[in-house]
Amino acid sequence: MEKTAVLLVNLGTPDAPDEKSVRRYLAEFLSDPRVIDLPRWKWLPILHGIILRVRPKKSAMLYQSVWTDAGSPLLLNGRRQQAALQERLTDTGVKVVLAMSYGKPNLDAELQKLHQWGVRRLVVVPxxxxxxxxxxGSIWYGLQRSLADWRDLPELTFIRDYPDQPSYIATLADRIRSSIAEHGMPDRLLLSYHGIPIRYAQNGDDYPQRCQITTELIKQQFPELSILETFQSKFGNEEWLKPATIDTVRALAAQGAKQIAVIAPGFSADCLETLQELAQENARAFYEAGGQQFSYIPAANDHPFFIDCLEDLVRRRLHYSN
Structure with a gap:
């Protein structure tokens, strides 16, 4: 059988929650023209002259608040997803590999290992x-750069996204039901997605529409809940997708909401943006504005239904039956 691999790719993480490691990670991440699309002559002096002098120290402290004895939450959750999917695909002989767009395990390095292994079929699952x-889009860009010099290119399948995959929606629904069983019915449920500048959407990025697909499917699962779609993690001075999660959290408390729950459907694994920004920063904002109970609902991580989702995505592309 031709050597076949599945490449799971996520954003990335610093090697350690210290200023030096965070600076190195942010330099790589924020240099990506897909992330910040300003002209390089304009952006790079700002990045290296201002941001990388100020932000790493603050970000390192935030990472320290979520770091575990075993390391980065994002990497740990990614490794669990990789191992769980590998077990599901044992009968196929497929190799499952985890890579990150920034930091380690590095996307280019993992592709080079697969090249040396002799991969002939490659399924990439962002x-x-x-x-x-x-x-x-950034993963696709990274793949193009890494594969450009290969003379023996593999058959490549690239999964664009899966906002309506039934087992993915089932994962979110099960997480929400578990939260309600533990904490009770919230006054509002927020679906907090990572934001992007509005300009990106105006120039053709269909991310808002893809988020809306997931939002509508979750609403269908919970007609009894008051559900709001919000966006988080704003960076820079441009106008981003609205409403902002933290503004919404404060406004709900001011309007008399006593109990809210937040889940982040755009994050497949818990990380800094969920464990610190949502579960800590947004919770604090809600309580300071008068709220009484804030529940952060975990990301998909290695939930069995999410592994079902990944398995189904891969098997359908490789035509392996369960």
Missing amino acids: LYPQYSSTTV
Whole structure:
């Protein structure tokens, strides 16, 4: 059988929660023209002259608040997803590999290992349920660069996204039901997606529409809940998709909401943006504005239904039956 591999790809993480490691990671991440599309002559002096002098120290402290004894939450969750999917695909002989767009395990390095192994069929699964040029597009860009010098290119299958995959929606629904069983029915449920500049959407990035697909399917699962779609993690001075999650959290508390729950459907694995920004920063904002109970609902991580989702995506492309 031709050597076949599945490449799971997520954003990335610093090697350690210290200023030096975070600076190196941010330099790689924020240099990506798919993430910040300003002209290089304009952006790079700002990045190296201002941002990388100020932001790493603050970001390192944030990473320290979520770092575990075993390391980065994003990497740990990614490894669990990789291992669980590998077990599901044992009967196929397929190799499952994890890579990151930035940091380690490095996308280019993992592709080179697969090249040396002799890969002939490659299925790339971005761990972003909703397409954006800033995330999935960046992975495609990285693949093109890495494969450009290969003389023996593999048969390549690239999964764009899966915002309506039934087992993915089932994962989110099960997470929400578990939260309600533990904490009770919230006054509002927020679906918090990572934001992007509005300009990107105006220029053709269909990310808002892909998020809306997931939102509508979750609403159908929970007609009894008041559900709001919001966006988080704004960076820079441009106008981003709205409403902002943290503004919504404060406004709900001010309007008298006592209990809210937040889930992040765009994040397949818990990371800094979920464990610190949502579960800590947004919770604090809600309580300071008068709220009484804030529940952060975990990301998909290695939930069995999400592994079902990944397995189904791969098997359908490789034509392997269960």
